[in-house]
Amino acid sequence: MRIAVFSTRNYDREFLSAANSRLGHELVFFEPRLTAETARLAAGIPAVCAFVNDELGRGTLEILAAGGTTLIALRSAGFNNVDLAAAAELGLRVVRVPAYSPHAVAEHTVALILALNRKIHRAYQRVRDGNFSLDGLLGFDLNGRAVGVIGTGIIGTTVAGILSGFGMCVLASDPFPNERVREFGALYVELPELFAGSDIITLHCPLVADTAHLVDRAAIGQMRRGAMLVNTSRGGLVDSKAVIAGLKSGRIGALGLDVYEEETELFSHDLSGQIIQDDVFSRLLTFPNVIITAHQGYFTADALEQISTATLLNVADFEAGRPLVNEIRFESGVDHGGGRRAA
Numbered sequence: 001m002r003i004a005v006f007s008t009r010n011y012d013r014e015f016l017s018a019a020n021s022r023l024g025h026e027l028v029f030f031e032p033r034l035t036a037e038t039a040r041l042a043a044g045i046p047a048v049c050a051f052v053n054d055e056l057g058r059g060t061l062e063i064l065a066a067g068g069t070t071l072i073a074l075r076s077a078g079f080n081n082v083d084l085a086a087a088a089e090l091g092l093r094v095v096r097v098p099a100y101s102p103h104a105v106a107e108h109t110v111a112l113i114l115a116l117n118r119k120i121h122r123a124y125q126r127v128r129d130g131n132f133s134l135d136g137l138l139g140f141d142l143n144g145r146a147v148g149v150i151g152t153g154i155i156g157t158t159v160a161g162i163l164s165g166f167g168m169c170v171l172a173s174d175p176f177p178n179e180r181v182r183e184f185g186a187l188y189v190e191l192p193e194l195f196a197g198s199d200i201i202t203l204h205c206p207l208v209a210d211t212a213h214l215v216d217r218a219a220i221g222q223m224r225r226g227a228m229l230v231n232t233s234r235g236g237l238v239d240s241k242a243v244i245a246g247l248k249s250g251r252i253g254a255l256g257l258d259v260y261e262e263e264t265e266l267f268s269h270d271l272s273g274q275i276i277q278d279d280v281f282s283r284l285l286t287f288p289n290v291i292i293t294a295h296q297g298y299f300t301a302d303a304l305e306q307i308s309t310a311t312l313l314n315v316a317d318f319e320a321g322r323p324l325v326n327e328i329r330f331e332s333g334v335d336h337g338g339g340r341r342a343a
């Protein structure tokens with residue numbers, strides 16, 4: 001099937017082309033993000049492959065449907081950027097990759113925790129500058145401390161497993177508690193108890209109406225003084241201005257972000273020669289106890305192979321008229337399929 005692939009970078013071409021050598025789709029690569037302005041590029045192409053910062057609002061979907069597109073194949077797990085109601089009305093089916101290497105995101109989360117705690121980002125610069133002083137680099141043992149994991153799906157569970165291996169006590173919050181997490185000795189608690197009892201809080205729930213700004217001024221007020229906050233899930237879970245206030249007051253002792261609520265205009269572009277216009281983001285960058293990465297949690301060779309294969313298999317199922325196991329249907333906004341595990 002012809003597939004218009006948006007937001008293509010070199011690595012997307014490489015991994016999708018390799019996976020496609022076994023499947024024989026016709027891939028048409030476009031570098032721009034998918035928006036209402038760029039959607040016409042897909043005219044006449046039945047399948048559109050989109051990524052996390054593509055905008056699949058009603059306007060974009062109407063143009064795609066008018067151009068003959070019938071399938072949206074997301075090469076991501078999250079689908080908060082798709083207007084599912086509009087897609088259903090327009091007869092567009094939407095598939096995603098529900099599970100690919102949860103280790104990629106989980107390990108990146110742990111990398112942020114370890115780097116923030118032991119100030120690796122500062123130590124690296126210091127030593128290169130010939131400054132071997134340890135002042136200001138004091139960390140704490142993870143062993144025996146408490147981590148609060150919000151969202152214990154596939155990634156949150158993997159994070160809980162790794163950190164329980166470090167000897168951390170795990171507090172968890174999820175409307176659907178997970179037995180595997182309990183096996184790590186985790187305790188499911190209400191959010192206020194999690195905020196109050198955790199030395200480190202890490203977010204792994206999806207961004208939906210209920211979870212938008214889940215970490216706001218009130219939540220930060222419930223945290224232990226000096227708590228570390230890590231978000232590798234979706235930027236909109238965190239109220240960035242409230243977090244800046246929390247960092248300034250010392251309530252938040254360290255912040256690790258792989259996602260940011262206004263990341264679309266920033267991440268995956270080289271803006272190194274330009275003036276960043278987002279003052280909230282620029283302020284976050286000034287704190288010595290903040291590490292921000294540009295949505296690279298998923299970015300391992302293993303994950304890219306799995307995402308590419310699963311995306312193209314989703315399209316092959318659609319083309320062959322087989323059931324779409326990874327379809328996201330509008331009724332409840334969650335996927336109703338068994339969720340084919342990627343390769």
Ligand code: NAI
Binds near residue numbers: 258259
């Ligand atoms: P998942 O669907 O397996 O797990 C999400 C869990 O969050 C579920 O158990 C669900 O019950 C829970 N949840 C829903 N509402 C909640 C609430 N109000 N409070 C607490 N828990 C709640 O998803 P998965 O694969 O574990 O991914 C988690 C998130 O990670 C995704 O939604 C996506 O936004 C993000 N992600 C980030 C990547 C990156 O590169 N940084 C890559 C892949 C995913």
